[in-house]
Amino acid sequence: MAMIGRRRFGNLAVTGGAAVLSAPVVLRHARGDTPAFKMKMTMADVAAHPIYGMLNDFSADVLARTNGGVEIKVYGAGQLGSQVNALTGMQTGTIDLVCHTTGFIQTLYPSVGALDLPYIFPTTKVAEEVLDGPVGQQLFDQFPAKGIYGLTWGHWGWRPVTHTSKAVIGPKEIAGTKIRIQPGAIYAATYKALGAAPAFIDVAEIYLALSQRAVDALEVPLVSIIAGKFYEVAKHISLTNFSYNAGAIMMSKKNMDALPPEFQAAIRAAAQAASLPWRKLMAAKTEDAVAFLKSKGCTVSLVDKPAFAEALKPVFDQFKPVVGPDLLDLIMKQTATKA
Numbered sequence: 628m629a630m631i632g633r634r635r636f637g638n639l640a641v642t643g644g645a646a647v648l649s650a651p652v653v654l655r656h657a658r659g660d661t662p663a664f665k666m667k668m669t670m671a672d673v674a675a676h677p678i679y680g681m682l683n684d685f686s687a688d689v690l691a692r693t694n695g696g697v698e699i700k701v702y703g704a705g706q707l708g709s710q711v712n713a714l715t716g717m718q719t720g721t722i723d724l725v726c727h728t729t730g731f732i733q734t735l736y737p738s739v740g741a742l743d744l745p746y747i748f749p750t751t752k753v754a755e756e757v758l759d760g761p762v763g764q765q766l767f768d769q770f771p772a773k774g775i776y777g778l779t780w781g782h783w784g785w786r787p788v789t790h791t792s793k794a795v796i797g798p799k800e801i802a803g804t805k806i807r808i809q810p811g812a813i814y815a816a817t818y819k820a821l822g823a824a825p826a827f828i829d830v831a832e833i834y835l836a837l838s839q840r841a842v843d844a845l846e847v848p849l850v851s852i853i854a855g856k857f858y859e860v861a862k863h864i865s866l867t868n869f870s871y872n873a874g875a876i877m878m879s880k881k882n883m884d885a886l887p888p889e890f891q892a893a894i895r896a897a898a899q900a901a902s903l904p905w906r907k908l909m910a911a912k913t914e915d916a917v918a919f920l921k922s923k924g925c926t927v928s929l930v931d932k933p934a935f936a937e938a939l940k941p942v943f944d945q946f947k948p949v950v951g952p953d954l955l956d957l958i959m960k961q962t963a964t965k966a
Contacts, residue, residue, distance in 0.1 A: 669708075672783075672830060713725045714727065720882050728874045729872065731810060733812070747871075755906065756961070778876045780874070787848075787865055788844055790863040806826070809827065816945055820941055862924055862925045943955075
């Protein structure tokens, strides 16, 4: 049986140990020194992020499943261009695969923004059930029309607010804050509804923006705070957690369609096999992150979620026609029964 990331995922004792994948498909390619196809993959975060390691395991699994026929080199954010350009790179075929978050994906597919509506998911378990069901597939079904295939859903981590000077326990404390966000329209609307001033800054530029006080705060998952060393310049973490922050492994339709069918099947199978280890990895790393950040002098504060939820209700009304009333109703019905 094929194993993914024996060294990396084997250390996740808290989540059940190494992830065993299904047996790779049998391919016609004869293994040699040079793969038949060499591909490039990038992601939404820096190479220091744990997801970078997960994607290298995915790459190794693809190589094994294709008997050496497809080699994928993984690059961190900024190494192949900006975070936004990664998506357009897939459309044109200059980038083969991308692992990105929904905040960016919704710039191409507005209905994906439904996943980022504030507090739409009560728990991680519910979010995963929605993504693994008809909603997740319905969203992926839209992707090929714009030159991309969605391969699997994963998780970047719930997104707290990390401030340079204070905790933001409720809407009053966050009003007036200049905050770095993902580029999705729903993220901007969320913070505008709270009286904050949102601004998109590429991940490679966040540290400088915080240290120079171009922004007062940022909204990224706990693990990303560590990967980017943002805790050195912003030490007040408030667990607002408006967004579950799903992510997806995607591939250029143009480049996928150019592969032999058996290689296409192998890449899809490897992506599906990576989903559970990806989620387990982020759960374990997020749990570890709190203790690490506190050891670096950060405060980690609970917030008044009912007050935030009440203040953010208008965002649902604003974006219901954008994401699609039927899709939103489907998600709301599924989450309401699990809350």
